[in-house]
Amino acid sequence: MDAKEPLSTVAAEVRREFDEENRLLSFREWLDLFLESPYRMSRSAAQYVLDMFDGFGRGETAGGSDRLLLFDQEFRNGEGRVHGQEAVQFGIYRLVRAAARAGRTDKMILMHGPNGSGKSVIAEAIFHGLEDYSRQPEGLIYRFNWIFPKAPGEVEGLGFRPQRVAPDEADTYANLASDDIAARIVCEMRDSPLFLLPKPQREKILEAALEANPDAAEHSYRWVLEGELCQKCKGVYEGLLAGYRGDWDAVIRHVQVERWFFSLRYRSGAVTILPMASVDASEQQITADMSLQNLPPVLQNLKIFEPFGDLVDANGGVVEFGDFLKRPMDLNKYLLNAVEKGTIGLPNSLIHLNQVMLGTSNEKHLDHFKQAPEWTSFKGRIELVPVPYILQYREEAELYEDMISDVTREVHVTPHALEMAALWAVLTRLLPPDVERLEGRLAELAKDVTPFDKAMLYQTGEAPERLEREDRKILRGGADALRSQHTDTVVYEGRFGASAREMRMVLTRAAFDRSCPCLTPTAVFRALADLIRDVTVYDFLKLQPDHGYHESEAFIDQVSAFCVGLVREEFQDAMELIREEEYDRRFDEYMQHVVAFTRNEKIPHPQTGQLQSPNESMMKGVEELFSFEGDEDSFRNDLVGRIGAWAIDHPDEEVNFRALFPDLLRAVKQDFYDRRETRVSQVLRNLLVRGSDDFDRLPEDQRSEVDSVLANLADGPGYCPDCARDAAAFLAANSAP
16 A cells, blocks of 8 residues: 555545634634624633533433533543532532623632542543533634734745735735744733724624624623733734724734634643642743744834743633642732632733632641631632542442452452442441431431441432331431531531542452452452551541441441342342242232232132132231231231322333332342252352362252352353352351351
8 A cells, every 4th residue: 555645644634624623714704703603702711611511411320310421521431430429510510600600700619528539530520521522513712813924025925825915915814824924923811802802892793793693692791891902912912003003904914813622731721730839820021032033023122921821821711729728828829819800910911811710629728728817818719619528339339440440451350349348438438417407207217327327328219128118208308418417517428438549459459369369349348357457547447436437347247248138139049049030929919919908809810810809828928028017907008008109100100019119029039048048058068169079079960050050140240150159158158057
């Protein structure tokens, strides 16, 4: 293949994209776009960020709550995804929306939380969202440059492609070839091209554009109506206007409007400022630069200063002050004026900022800052957004999947390993319910809510089965009250506990546990036991136990017991002691008889079809498996009442007893398992000796049964032979004698 062929293809594609993206425009071409879409072509930074949020849309979490799809980072194949933290997402969104409606940003959004809660990940997700959005048609954003052509005698000709014309004959210098340009001055502040219009004319043109586009009138245009050219561009503009004796058209010929794109890597509208002892903006004189000696004479005598620095690079977009409160306080004082008025005074100029300011801080530094005299001045210019640790263990487990992806390329992850680690971490983060802030029966129930109860309530919305039905309903309805009662306090839920960073260390250690080549729950439990041995290392281990809370060692036992139930159920299904249809059949039969009993009806016999009375003996036999208070009649009436309520909410659906009463079905299923405990124990023993001489001496039917169980465990939950053996040993060690 000719080497030139693929290069030609690349060149053609790059040229096509360049033209389609409207990279370079004259001022009049850009003004036509503005008249067609006045809002999109004149958005402030806050408005642009808000549109970026809305552009990615909204979705739902597994629990049914709203989520901003930006933070899923699907355009990056999920890399850098923010797990959970929906409250933080919408907290930032609401503050940006308020700034967009006001027309400018006058407060810093300070995300604060414990180390490792994901504050920087959230900021990076916003940066990457801006990068992607600015590449989309709806994300068009423009700046402008000043173009100065070479003198006619220096080149053969100047002007548009393909025919060249002399500079004094051109309507614009925006499309000059690079070798025809004597000097090019960039606007570092990314001023809107609208600022090139005097304010009275700017307002009239905006009114005309809004009259033609009435839907755009709902937005604020404060930024473009009140804004002015930066000091540098103002000097160039006034110098040219004087040189052309007020000929504004001649001045605009020098304007080249350029589409720009956000980039975190190249510090274009997306900048993170680290807590270094240095200023964030400064300036330098450019008219002394010999490379710009070809500027028109009218400009060569001007003192034009060029701003530079972090805040300049971020203008038009978002700046993040990482670990904001680690910076020397004297270095932050200039931000009081920068945030409130949107300006920064430099030695020779005043620059106007158009950017959304984010900051991050850990709780210790924020607590210390609140005691400082400067806090009074800063608190009115800062909006605090707490970023706690995740409190839903399944979302936490998804975070672990991303965190240890480099490890899991080499090590197989056993079912439940990550979830059990996540559940333990969540238990360390929970606080006892503040009963005094609750009312009525919910306050009484909250006294006995354990950390495990709370973790399940937050994740599944389900209350403990030990409670009566009405109490479970009250506790389910009070989940939001429990979840939110600490949000406005200094010691909020999720401020303390094991961090994701610490859990990554636990999982890495468990992954290379020599007792099994897989990352198993048992290895996780051993690694957790190692973690909590030295209580002086981690702050959450220093918390005093409080009614079952902050008891990290006990949490290992609780999570282990929960894991036993999950593994037992998987082995039960894999052993096919009885098909799942049989559980369902017996349960459905019971429910049909209960419904007929409460309605005083008869039901057909399953074989003969003859009508018969409900089988009282069968119903009582099943009800012996359930834990309930009161007599059988009340219990049955309660079940039928729940069925009726469900039917009202789902008028077009057939009642699914198994989905409606999962706790009762679980009891029926457990009864089948308990009746076959001896056989289960035998299968576990046989699996544990598989590969040995003892296994080879087993009868053929027992060896085949073990192979069948292993195949079912692989096809269903996803166990390999090694971790299936580990799970069998775990189950055998934790089974009742």
